Every structure is written in C-alpha cells, then in structure tokens.
Amino acid sequence: MSYLGLKRSYTIKEIFKDQDNWSWYQVKDPDIPAYKIKEVEKMLACKDPEKSGFFRYACPSHPEQTIIVPKTCKSSVCSSCGTLAGDKWVERAMTLFPDTTFRHVTFTVPAELRTVFRSRPKTFVQLLHKACSGVVVDWAKEHGFLPAITTGLHTFGRDLKIHPHIHMLVSTGGIDLKTSKDWKDYDYLPERMLKSRFKAVLLGMLRQEGLIDSSLSDKLYRYEWYVRLGCEHAPLETTVSYIGRYIKRPPLSSKHILGYSRDSSRVMFEYQDHRDGKAWKTMVVSVETFIGLILQHILPPHTRRINHYGLMHSKVRGKYQDVLERLSKRNRKHRRQALRQQVGSSWRERQKDYHGKDPLVCRVCGQEMVLVEMGRYSKKEGKVVVVPVQEKYQQTMGV
Numbered sequence: 001m002s003y004l005g006l007k008r009s010y011t012i013k014e015i016f017k018d019q020d021n022w023s024w025y026q027v028k029d030p031d032i033p034a035y036k037i038k039e040v041e042k043m044l045a046c047k048d049p050e051k052s053g054f055f056r057y058a059c060p061s062h063p064e065q066t067i068i069v070p071k072t073c074k075s076s077v078c079s080s081c082g083t084l085a086g087d088k089w090v091e092r093a094m095t096l097f098p099d100t101t102f103r104h105v106t107f108t109v110p111a112e113l114r115t116v117f118r119s120r121p122k123t124f125v126q127l128l129h130k131a132c133s134g135v136v137v138d139w140a141k142e143h144g145f146l147p148a149i150t151t152g153l154h155t156f157g158r159d160l161k162i163h164p165h166i167h168m169l170v171s172t173g174g175i176d177l178k179t180s181k182d183w184k185d186y187d188y189l190p191e192r193m194l195k196s197r198f199k200a201v202l203l204g205m206l207r208q209e210g211l212i213d214s215s216l217s218d219k220l221y222r223y224e225w226y227v228r229l230g231c232e233h234a235p236l237e238t239t240v241s242y243i244g245r246y247i248k249r250p251p252l253s254s255k256h257i258l259g260y261s262r263d264s265s266r267v268m269f270e271y272q273d274h275r276d277g278k279a280w281k282t283m284v285v286s287v288e289t290f291i292g293l294i295l296q297h298i299l300p301p302h303t304r305r306i307n308h309y310g311l312m313h314s315k316v317r318g319k320y321q322d323v324l325e326r327l328s329k330r331n332r333k334h335r336r337q338a339l340r341q342q343v344g345s346s347w348r349e350r351q352k353d354y355h356g357k358d359p360l361v362c363r364v365c366g367q368e369m370v371l372v373e374m375g376r377y378s379k380k381e382g383k384v385v386v387v388p389v390q391e392k393y394q395q396t397m398g399v
Helices: 012-028 034-044 079-096 111-119 121-142 191-208 214-221 236-247 287-295 314-319 321-328 332-343 347-355
Strands: 054-058 066-070 102-108 145-156 162-176 183-185 227-229 257-261 266-273 279-286 306-310 370-378 383-387
Touching (some): 012 034, 012 257, 102 121, 102 191, 111 214, 121 162, 121 191, 121 306, 145 236, 266 287, 279 287, 314 321
Antiparallel strands (some): 102 162, 145 162, 145 306, 162 183, 257 266, 266 279, 370 383
C-alpha cells in the first residue's frame, strides 16, 4: 500500500475534498445534522475567493498591481483557522487574567457518559462547565476568597475518539471576600474533595435534566473519577498557552497526519498514548471512518467551549474592576507585545513575518495598496458577488 503525503503534512480539508470523499460520505450517511454539514462546507470553502469571498487591493499609482486576499472560514475543523483562533485566544486571555500564578485542573467523566454527550451535546457541555466551576467556586467561598477561573472544553482524546473533559485555569488565590479590595493568596486545592464534589454535583444535574436514571447514577457514583491537579504556581503564560493550543484547534493537527492513500482510501495518523507511557502510536483507518471521527467533534451552534467564572465572569469583573486593574497592570504591555511577536494580530503582519516583506506594498513604486473591491458570498444568489467599497474603507485594512 502506497501512501501519499509522507514528505509533507496533509490537512483535514485536503482529505475531505480529494476524490469527492465528503460527497460520497454524505451519500452513505444521509442523516448528518445540518449544522455539521454547514461547518464542513465552510472549511471546504476556506480561502477560496469564488466560494468564501475576498478582498482585492491595488496600488493607487499602478492599478495593474493587485493582490487578492481570500476570506477564511473560522470553522472549528479547519487546520489553519483553528490554529490561528487558538493563538488569538491566548493573546486576548493574557490581557484579562490577573497577574498571579495559576493551577491547571483537568476534570474527566466516565466512559458511560459519552453516550449522553452524543445524544445531547449542548446540554451536557453546559452542565459539565457548570459542575466543574461550581465545586471550585463554592469551596473557595467557604475559605473566604473568590478566584479567577476559566474552563475550556476538549471533546477528543489523542486517538480522535470521543472523550469530553474540561481543562480549568484557577488562580492561586483571589479577592478577599471580607474586604472586597485585597488579594488573598491561597495555593491549596484538595484533590479528594474536588473528585467527590464534582462527581456528586454533575450526576445530580444529569438526573435532574433526565439525561440519566438513578440506576446509572448510583453505578457511576461508586467509580473513582479522574480529576488531576497540575503543578503548583504555574506561570500564566505556561498554562494559558497549553490550554489555548487545544481549545480552538481542530481535533487533529496536520503534522500528525502521516499519510493518505487514494487507491485504498486509507488515512494514517499518529497520536501519543498517555496510558502507555506517552508512547507514540500509529493508527490506520478508512477515509469514511476518518471523516466520521472528525464529524463527531463538531458541536451544535452556540455551544460554548470556553467559559469564565469567579473573577473572570463579566458581571463579577465589573464589581472588582479597580482591584483587577491594579493586579493586571503589571507586565500587561510586555506580555501582549511578546505574544503579538509570536502570532501577529492580522493577516498582513503574519505574511510579513513569514515572507519577510509587506504583501500590501506595490512592487513597482513601494506605495501602500488600498482596498478597491470586496467579494461577499450571497445566500440569495448562491455565489460570491462584488460589493462596493465605501470611502471609509479606501485604506489598508488589517485582514
């Protein structure tokens, strides 16, 4: 069996598009939810000017010198857009969190609850976020402080199977609830307490919603649930960057797709097995199975993968804004500048960093190009139509 792509990475998009693999999959499975089809179609149209739209720039003095910048899709299964979204989330998160150390906590549910996730994903995710944050916030209040908490959902294990779990960032301390203006250091989190409370709270919520019965609840309550506390006093940059790599990106990075065979319709990818000493393993699956593995991680619209609680909640931040501004001011400018150097804040900046030259500067005279035309997809006409560029947009845009 010969595999294509051993000398370079294949993307999820390329495998879906090649030989009409996605079209054939839809024929075999006509019951795919509409929201999943829409998300895949967005990915397939990514950076295609005739399907997703475009921006066209031209030099004012040399109008024949043009460049077309295609629009991106921002799909959750797009390799390029997902990576960029993760980088941008990290950049923004670094400006929101107070300057302190954080703990990284992972909450995992038993395998029996994965069927509940498949049948009611949006409700299950909402309850999972709420249960994880609730046990930590309630415990912290019992000890007189309110921490900063962000929860991020991962739906996949490293082998692409369904494995919903929450990664939490929780500050080592918080606002002193007695004074409401001082920071109270508190770097202890009781792991045994988190396990027992998380288990009880989530099972209670699932029963109340009618997602499980008392028999299954009693069975799962006897299990030892997995809650892992990361290293203490982890720097903010370390924890935010680690979580950001996974929350926004697609289920499988292109660099881990080792090969794709057209003749046998097989995909080969690698993953790290944490149950086997973090050994790297290889899996070969049919294209049909591969597409199914990717589809199961597309969530219904408006399902929140990231939530903020405690001091990070928008309403609570307003109440303690003065204190948080004082805590966040230190090194904020330095952190943001450092991250922008790494990920860039626009298409133009990223292209300059990658190619070493400004893509929106005329090659003939060095003058800055201006936006002269935009293409926007019209649902009514079913194609990309050219729309007028208003005067206020007749300048270089950070695409």
